[in-house]
Amino acid sequence: MFTLDPQLAAETWHVCDLPLCRVLLAKNAAWPWLILVPMREDKVEIIDLSAVEQGEMWREIEKVSRALRSLLAPDKLNVAAIGNVVRQLHIHMVARRVGDPGWPGTVWSAGASAAYSVAEKEEFIDRLYAALHR
Amino acid sequence: MFTLDPQLAAETWHVCDLPLCRVLLAKNAAWPWLILVPMREDKVEIIDLSAVEQGEMWREIEKVSRALRSLLAPDKLNVAAIGNVVRQLHIHMVARRVGDPGWPGTVWSAGASAAYSVAEKEEFIDRLYAALHR
Numbered sequence: 001m002f003t004l005d006p007q008l009a010a011e012t013w014h015v016c017d018l019p020l021c022r023v024l025l026a027k028n029a030a031w032p033w034l035i036l037v038p039m040r041e042d043k044v045e046i047i048d049l050s051a052v053e054q055g056e057m058w059r060e061i062e063k064v065s066r067a068l069r070s071l072l073a074p075d076k077l078n079v080a081a082i083g084n085v086v087r088q089l090h091i092h093m094v095a096r097r098v099g100d101p102g103w104p105g106t107v108w109s110a111g112a113s114a115a116y117s118v119a120e121k122e123e124f125i126d127r128l129y130a131a132l133h134r
Numbered sequence: 135m136f137t138l139d140p141q142l143a144a145e146t147w148h149v150c151d152l153p154l155c156r157v158l159l160a161k162n163a164a165w166p167w168l169i170l171v172p173m174r175e176d177k178v179e180i181i182d183l184s185a186v187e188q189g190e191m192w193r194e195i196e197k198v199s200r201a202l203r204s205l206l207a208p209d210k211l212n213v214a215a216i217g218n219v220v221r222q223l224h225i226h227m228v229a230r231r232v233g234d235p236g237w238p239g240t241v242w243s244a245g246a247s248a249a250y251s252v253a254e255k256e257e258f259i260d261r262l263y264a265a266l267h268r
Contacts, residue, residue, distance in 0.1 A: 044210070045199065045203075045210075045211050046195070046196070046199065046211075046213060047196055047199045047200060047203070047211075054192060054196065055189070055192075058188060058189075058192050061180070062180070062181055062188065065179065065180065065181045066181060069179075069181070076178070076179075076216075076217055076218050076221075077179055077180075077181075077215070078214070078215065078216050078217075078218070079180060079214070079215045080212070080213070080214035080215070080216065081211070081212065081213045081214070082210075082212050082214065082240055083210055083212075084210050084212070084230060084237065084238035084239070084240070085238050087210075096218060103218065104218035104219050105218070105242065106216055106218070106240060106242040106243070108239065108240040108242060108243045109240070109242045109243045109245075111243075
């Protein structure tokens with residue numbers, strides 16, 4: 001049974017589940033910031049997944065990349081498996097724009113945060129869901 | 135023809151070329167920090183690669199991950215496509231240890247730097263080369 005790490009659960013909203021990964025939206029409106037979590041127990045590194053699971057994860061990263069590009073036309077996608085704090089394997093996918101908070105630094109260097117309104121959050125999740133189910 | 139971005143060229147040493155990616159070692163001994171660059175012109179995002187190229191890139195990331203794990207037994211691998219500064223597609227692969235500079239922050243937050251001696255650099259590149267050609 002897969003259980004989402006409590007810190008990831010606290011800091012995100014649920015968007016949808018793809019075949020392998022749970023797609024989460026970070027509760028931080030400073031940047032459009034998704035997190036993909038392979039729904040498998042006790043995975044820390046990408047290479048802890050089987051070859052088949054890795055292939056599926058890359059396909060889902062591609063799918064989410066294309067959704068972010070179609071919705072937001074970002075200047076750069078940042079895709080990263082860090083996991084120094086939360087060890088459960090998760091992939092950050094951040095749509096960056098020239099001039100956004102901390103640009104061109106990483107979101108971790110910038111450390112900015114901003115709140116979504118309920119309406120903004122719900123609208124963005126609805127648009128993400130639709131783009132991922134086209 | 136593939137040309138390595140001049141900033142990447144200036145800040146790294148060449149380790150070897152895999153079928154798709156050039157493997158580079160960052161000139162920063164603060165962390166064992168490799169950079170993979172798909173040897174294709176005008177690629178910025180992972181999704182700019184063809185499906186076949188993406189598959190090959192993930193296989194090479196897996197290969198480099200296993201080499202870093204076998205050589206260094208890191209506490210965490212950080213694998214990231216950022217590219218906000220250097221737009222040529224490149225993947226950072228950093229072997230992190232609990233208590234290393236800036237831990238558990240990212241290498242971009244920490245901003246540490248340290249110099250390799252010539253001997254250290256040559257020995258590490260030799261060991262990486264051997265681990266990638268086993």
